[in-house]
Amino acid sequence: MITLHATAADLDRLARHLKVLAEPNRLRIVDLLMQGVQCNCELGDALNMAPNLISHHLRILREMGLVEVERDAVDARWIYYSINRSLLAQLAQTFGAFFDPTRIQDRHPACGPQGSLVYADRTLEAVC
Amino acid sequence: MITLHATAADLDRLARHLKVLAEPNRLRIVDLLMQGVQCNCELGDALNMAPNLISHHLRILREMGLVEVERDAVDARWIYYSINRSLLAQLAQTFGAFFDPTRIQDRHPACGPQGSLVYADRTLEAVC
DNA sequence: GTGATAGTTCAACGCTCGTTGAACTATCAC
DNA sequence: GTGATAGTTCAACGAGCGTTGAACTATCAC
Numbered sequence: 607m608i609t610l611h612a613t614a615a616d617l618d619r620l621a622r623h624l625k626v627l628a629e630p631n632r633l634r635i636v637d638l639l640m641q642g643v644q645c646n647c648e649l650g651d652a653l654n655m656a657p658n659l660i661s662h663h664l665r666i667l668r669e670m671g672l673v674e675v676e677r678d679a680v681d682a683r684w685i686y687y688s689i690n691r692s693l694l695a696q697l698a699q700t701f702g703a704f705f706d707p708t709r710i711q712d713r714h715p716a717c718g719p720q721g722s723l724v725y726a727d728r729t730l731e732a733v734c
Numbered sequence: 735m736i737t738l739h740a741t742a743a744d745l746d747r748l749a750r751h752l753k754v755l756a757e758p759n760r761l762r763i764v765d766l767l768m769q770g771v772q773c774n775c776e777l778g779d780a781l782n783m784a785p786n787l788i789s790h791h792l793r794i795l796r797e798m799g800l801v802e803v804e805r806d807a808v809d810a811r812w813i814y815y816s817i818n819r820s821l822l823a824q825l826a827q828t829f830g831a832f833f834d835p836t837r838i839q840d841r842h843p844a845c846g847p848q849g850s851l852v853y854a855d856r857t858l859e860a861v862c
Numbered sequence: 863g864t865g866a867t868a869g870t871t872c873a874a875c876g877c878t879c880g881t882t883g884a885a886c887t888a889t890c891a892c
Numbered sequence: 893g894t895g896a897t898a899g900t901t902c903a904a905c906g907a908g909c910g911t912t913g914a915a916c917t918a919t920c921a922c
Binding site for chain 1: 745746748749752753755756757758761762765768769770771773775776786798806807808809811812814816817822823825826829830832833834835837838839840841842843845846847848
Binding site: 645646648657658660661662665681682683684685 | 863867868869870871
């Protein structure tokens with residue numbers, strides 16, 4: 607997953623996942639599903655949102671892989687949604703690794719007077 | 735911070751932070767700052783972005799509290815940016831707690847045939 | 863087959879926000 | 893004071909996307 611030096615593809619993937627989760631109503635849906643499996647109408651009632659809007663958001667979460675679907679065995683009209691535990695764990699790990707404070711390096715600026723002082727042997731390399 | 739049952743204010747705060755970080759160029763800026771203190775032009779060169787756009791994104795990161803500013807002691811035109819380590823740690827903890835897989839509960843749906851079966855004593859409570 | 867129910871899809875609107883270009887501010891060297 | 897430099901702010905444009913309302917699909921009971 608994310609190493610000390612994240613690749614561009616890793617960053618883009620993380621940004622895409624963060625964007626999905628950054629929408630307040632989707633985050634609320636995820637929070638509710640963390641509390642247990644629920645159907646569209648239950649989510650809608652809890653969040654005061656219309657069924658089609660719930661469907662819309664759930665679709666985005668499903669496309670991301672974070673939410674899974676199961677139809678009722680007795681009556682297929684009922685659809686239950688749940689969190690994909692393994693992807694959630696992966697996401698938590700990715701985020702934790704990327705935003706790990708111990709990853710902050712001591713490197714000083716290569717530009718400006720302070721930059722020139724600290725990296726005297728890199729002055730020629732400093733473009734700005 | 736985030737407890738097992740996140741409050742609405744907690745969710746909104748988390749969503750706001752996620753939204754800041756979800757923008758790909760801002761995430762790239764954060765990644766670069768994780769590798770060490772840098773100035774506007776260094777970030778701009780690395781990401782092929784104009785100074786004003788870098789300023790714009792840095793402002794948003796500063797307003798969130800994640801990025802800190804220091805002017806060069808010799809020449810105040812030079813401004814160095816760095817990551818606020820304590821806020822980063824807080825963010826990582828918040829995210830990790832919210833998206834902790836062990837937080838997923840076993841609750842079954844209160845709606846539909848499966849819901850009625852599992853929670854026979856809650857049937858009257860099921861609205862949908 | 864008809865009507866009800868649970869949920870999905872479609873399309874349009876309006877809001878948000880990233881980007882671009884211009885202008886501005888502060889600092890420095892001469 | 894002038895010109896250069898590092899960075900910031902402002903305003904406008906257009907892309908993206910959440911929401912709304914309507915229509916649709918699938919399933920069920922009778």
